[in-house]
Amino acid sequence: MSSKSTTDVRLREALEASGQRFTEQRAAVFRYLARTDVHPTAEEVFLAVRTRLPAISLATVYKSLETLVGCGLAVKLTYGDHSARYDGRTDPHHHARCVSCEKVLDMPGELLKGEIDSLRATAGTFTVTGYRLELSGYCPECVPAQDLLVTT
Numbered sequence: 001m002s003s004k005s006t007t008d009v010r011l012r013e014a015l016e017a018s019g020q021r022f023t024e025q026r027a028a029v030f031r032y033l034a035r036t037d038v039h040p041t042a043e044e045v046f047l048a049v050r051t052r053l054p055a056i057s058l059a060t061v062y063k064s065l066e067t068l069v070g071c072g073l074a075v076k077l078t079y080g081d082h083s084a085r086y087d088g089r090t091d092p093h094h095h096a097r098c099v100s101c102e103k104v105l106d107m108p109g110e111l112l113k114g115e116i117d118s119l120r121a122t123a124g125t126f127t128v129t130g131y132r133l134e135l136s137g138y139c140p141e142c143v144p145a146q147d148l149l150v151t152t
Contacts, residue, residue: 007034014071028053029064033074033088039095039104041085077104077132094133100142107135 011030012022020026028049033040040048046061065086068074075087077095085104087095092110097103111119111131120128138144 007031011073014073015067018067018071020067020071023064025049025053025056025060026064026067028056029061030068030073030088033068033086036088037106039077039085039087041083045086077134094135096135096137096139098139098142099136100138103139105139 007030008022008027011027015022015026029045032045032048036048038044042062042065043058045065046056046058049056049061065074065076069076069086072090073088075090077085077087083102085102087104087106089106094107094109096105096107098105111133116128116131119131
């Protein structure tokens with residue numbers, strides 16, 4: 001967990017480097033992301049931040065999140081159903097997502113450069129600019145009965 005002053009310094013530096021202004025609304029959104037280990041939706045960020053900044057709007061939260069993503073201080077996790085969750089961790093790590101409740105958990109690790117190069121070589125004319133590894137399955141609260149699980 002980061003202290004408020006360390007978090008604010010990091011935010012100020014990243015915003016200035018991107019030509020953006022530091023605002024208390026952006027700071028509140030970033031502080032929340034920096035101290036949580038869940039991967040909240042914009043609506044969940046809004047509800048959490050609103051307890052400290054009652055006048056903040058959902059639109060401001062959305063704009064703040066996109067600014068943080070643009071500055072490299074957050075990652076937007078998007079899905080095929082067009083939903084999005086936000087991750088305050090920008091260090092290399094993977095995710096596991098529950099297919100029942102949609103909870104996203106952090107998992108340590110990263111692919112080795114050789115593995116990425118091997119995948120890039122098989123991509124043909126596709127230009128690889130990055131990767132994201134996400135495992136899907138069930139969190140402990142949602143795991144179905146053993147006879148419903150698929151093994152591979």
